[in-house]
Amino acid sequence: MSDLLSGGAEAAAGLAVHGARAIDEQSPASTRRALVSDGVPGLLARKDPTLWGPEAEPAAGAHLGWLDTFHRSRELLPQLAELTAELADLDHVVLCGMGGSSLAPAAMAATLGRPLTVLDTTDPGQIRAALGDRLDTTVVVVASKSGNTIETDAQRRAYQQAFLDLGRSPEEAGRHFVIVTDPGSPLVDAGLEMGAFVIVADPSVGGRFGALTAFGLVPAALAGVDVAELLDQAEEFAASLGRDEDNPALALGAALGAAATAGYTSVALVPDGSGLDGLGDWAEQLLAESLGKDGMGLLPVVVESPEAPGVTGPGVLTVAYGGSLGAGAVPGGGAGAQLAVNGPLGAQFLAWEFATAIAARVLGVDPFSQPDVASTKTHTTAFLAQLQEEEPTCVDGAIQVFGAPSLTDALRTVLDAGDYLAVMAYLDRGADHAITRLRSILAEKSGKPVTFGWAPRLLHAAGQFHKGGPQVGAFLQITGEVTDDLPVHGRPYTFGRLQAAQAAGDRAALDRPVLRLHLTDRSAGINQLVTAAQAL
Known part of the structure; x- marks a missing residue:
C-alpha cells in the first residue's frame, strides 16, 4: 500500500475512498475542513440550492433530485x-x-x-x-x-x-x-x-x-x-452523505476540489481490474460537463489500464476505481494511484455525483449547467443547411491532411500545440476500433494528457470541458470516407451528412488549434496513422 494510505480509508455501506486526506493536505488550507465548517455536507444532503451561488440557484433548485x-x-x-x-x-x-x-x-x-x-x-x-x-x-x-x-x-x-x-x-x-x-x-x-x-x-x-x-x-x-x-x-450509501466524518463521497469531492486548486490539471480515471467496466466513461462526462466551465475544471482522462501511458505525470491526479483494491495496489507494478474509489456500482454512482457537486462548490462553478454544449449544436444546424467541402493541404497515402504540409508534420504540430491533446474520432466504433490505439501512443510520445473520444458522443461528454474549461488543449479530429450512406427518413439529410456537419460544427466551436485528418480508406488510413504516430 502507498504511503498515501497513512490516514486510512474512509468508508460507508461497502464503498471506500483511499488517499483523500493526503491530497487535501497538499492545499494551503484544508478544503475538507472548510467544507465542514460551512456545513456543506449536510446542506447538500438536504438539497440546499444556494451552495453554488445566486446565479446557479434556479438550476440547482430544479436538479437536485438525484x-x-x-x-x-x-x-x-x-x-x-x-x-x-x-x-x-x-x-x-x-x-x-x-x-x-x-x-x-x-x-x-x-x-x-x-x-x-x-x-x-x-x-x-x-x-x-x-x-x-x-x-x-x-x-x-x-x-x-x-x-x-x-x-x-x-x-x-x-x-x-x-x-x-x-x-x-x-x-x-x-x-x-x-x-x-x-x-x-x-x-x-x-x-x-x-x-x-x-x-x-x-x-x-x-x-x-x-x-x-x-x-x-x-x-x-x-x-x-x-x-x-x-x-x-445507493440507498444504503445515502445515509452517509450528510455526515462530517465517515463520508467517502465528501472525501472524494474535497480531494478533487483540493487537487484542482493545488496545481493538478487532469484526473486519470484508471480501472483497477476488479470490475465496474465502463464506470470511467460515465465519470468522464460527469466531471467534464459539471466542472469544465468558466475556465475551470479538471480534464478527465479515461485510461485503458494501470499499465497504459498517461496514468501518472505532471499535474495528473491518478484515481483508481473498481470493486476491491485500494490506492497504490492497482495491478501493473506502476506508481499506483493517489486516490482509489472501491465499492458496489449503485453506491459508486451516488458517491461520484455527490463528490462532483462538492468539487463544483470548491471551484465556484455551477455543476448543473453546460453552457458551451449548445455551441456545436448551433454550428451543426448551420452546416447541415450548407456544408462546403474543404480542400486538403496535402494527401499522404490514404489520409487527407488539413492545415499541415505532411502527416508527420501534422502530428508533431498538434502534439506541441497545447497542454493536453484530445483525439476526436468521427468513425465507426466497431469497424474502426483500431484507431483507439492512438491515445496511448500519443500519450507516450508527448508525455502529456491525451484523451480519446468517439464522436458525436464526446460532444455530449468531454465537449463541455474542451470549450468551457481551461483553454490549453489541442485537438486532433479524425473523419472517414462514407462509402455506403444511409438516409435519415423524414429528414432532408443522410447520416453521413449529419456526421460531417457535426464534425464541421465542432471545429467551428473550438477556439483552440484543431488538426483534421480525413481517411479516404478507413482501414488503410488507420494503419497508416498508427504507424506514423509510432514513428514520431
Missing part, C-alpha cells in the same frame, strides 16, 4: 417487471441515447455482464450494422431528456423504417420501441403516436446525474440487470 431519486425509482420496478415480461420475445436490447442517457446503463450492463447494444453515433456504417443485427428480436430504447436530440431522433427514424421494411405494420413496429423521456417532451407524443411503450423519467434530475433514474434503469433492466440491487446499494 440525491434521493433511488426512492422514486422504486416506483418503476413493477412497471419494469411487467415490461420485461411483455417483451420477453425481444431479447436484443438496443439503446439509442447520447451522453447521460446512455453512459450509465452501458456501465451497468458491462459491469454485470449483460448484453446491451449502445448506439450513440451518427456513423452510417455503425448504424447500418446495428440495423442488420437480429432486427426481428430487437427492442429499441430511445432515450432523450429533451426529446429533440438530433442523433437520437435520426436513430429512431432509422429503426422505425427498418421495422416497416421488415414487413411489420406500424402498430407491430411500435411494439419494438420503449421511449424514455421527460414529461412534456416531444418524444412523449411521438412515442404514443408510434404505439411505443412510453416511460416518463424523473424531471428533477439532470441528464448526467440520472444514472439511477429511468434513463439508466429501463435499458439496464431490459438487458437483464438486477436494478433493484443497484437502488439498494
Whole structure:
C-alpha cells in the first residue's frame, strides 16, 4: 500500500475512498475542513440550492433530485417487471441515447455482464450494422431528456423504417420501441403516436446525474440487470452523505476540489481490474460537463489500464476505481494511484455525483449547467443547411491532411500545440476500433494528457470541458470516407451528412488549434496513422 494510505480509508455501506486526506493536505488550507465548517455536507444532503451561488440557484433548485431519486425509482420496478415480461420475445436490447442517457446503463450492463447494444453515433456504417443485427428480436430504447436530440431522433427514424421494411405494420413496429423521456417532451407524443411503450423519467434530475433514474434503469433492466440491487446499494450509501466524518463521497469531492486548486490539471480515471467496466466513461462526462466551465475544471482522462501511458505525470491526479483494491495496489507494478474509489456500482454512482457537486462548490462553478454544449449544436444546424467541402493541404497515402504540409508534420504540430491533446474520432466504433490505439501512443510520445473520444458522443461528454474549461488543449479530429450512406427518413439529410456537419460544427466551436485528418480508406488510413504516430 502507498504511503498515501497513512490516514486510512474512509468508508460507508461497502464503498471506500483511499488517499483523500493526503491530497487535501497538499492545499494551503484544508478544503475538507472548510467544507465542514460551512456545513456543506449536510446542506447538500438536504438539497440546499444556494451552495453554488445566486446565479446557479434556479438550476440547482430544479436538479437536485438525484440525491434521493433511488426512492422514486422504486416506483418503476413493477412497471419494469411487467415490461420485461411483455417483451420477453425481444431479447436484443438496443439503446439509442447520447451522453447521460446512455453512459450509465452501458456501465451497468458491462459491469454485470449483460448484453446491451449502445448506439450513440451518427456513423452510417455503425448504424447500418446495428440495423442488420437480429432486427426481428430487437427492442429499441430511445432515450432523450429533451426529446429533440438530433442523433437520437435520426436513430429512431432509422429503426422505425427498418421495422416497416421488415414487413411489420406500424402498430407491430411500435411494439419494438420503449421511449424514455421527460414529461412534456416531444418524444412523449411521438412515442404514443408510434404505439411505443412510453416511460416518463424523473424531471428533477439532470441528464448526467440520472444514472439511477429511468434513463439508466429501463435499458439496464431490459438487458437483464438486477436494478433493484443497484437502488439498494445507493440507498444504503445515502445515509452517509450528510455526515462530517465517515463520508467517502465528501472525501472524494474535497480531494478533487483540493487537487484542482493545488496545481493538478487532469484526473486519470484508471480501472483497477476488479470490475465496474465502463464506470470511467460515465465519470468522464460527469466531471467534464459539471466542472469544465468558466475556465475551470479538471480534464478527465479515461485510461485503458494501470499499465497504459498517461496514468501518472505532471499535474495528473491518478484515481483508481473498481470493486476491491485500494490506492497504490492497482495491478501493473506502476506508481499506483493517489486516490482509489472501491465499492458496489449503485453506491459508486451516488458517491461520484455527490463528490462532483462538492468539487463544483470548491471551484465556484455551477455543476448543473453546460453552457458551451449548445455551441456545436448551433454550428451543426448551420452546416447541415450548407456544408462546403474543404480542400486538403496535402494527401499522404490514404489520409487527407488539413492545415499541415505532411502527416508527420501534422502530428508533431498538434502534439506541441497545447497542454493536453484530445483525439476526436468521427468513425465507426466497431469497424474502426483500431484507431483507439492512438491515445496511448500519443500519450507516450508527448508525455502529456491525451484523451480519446468517439464522436458525436464526446460532444455530449468531454465537449463541455474542451470549450468551457481551461483553454490549453489541442485537438486532433479524425473523419472517414462514407462509402455506403444511409438516409435519415423524414429528414432532408443522410447520416453521413449529419456526421460531417457535426464534425464541421465542432471545429467551428473550438477556439483552440484543431488538426483534421480525413481517411479516404478507413482501414488503410488507420494503419497508416498508427504507424506514423509510432514513428514520431
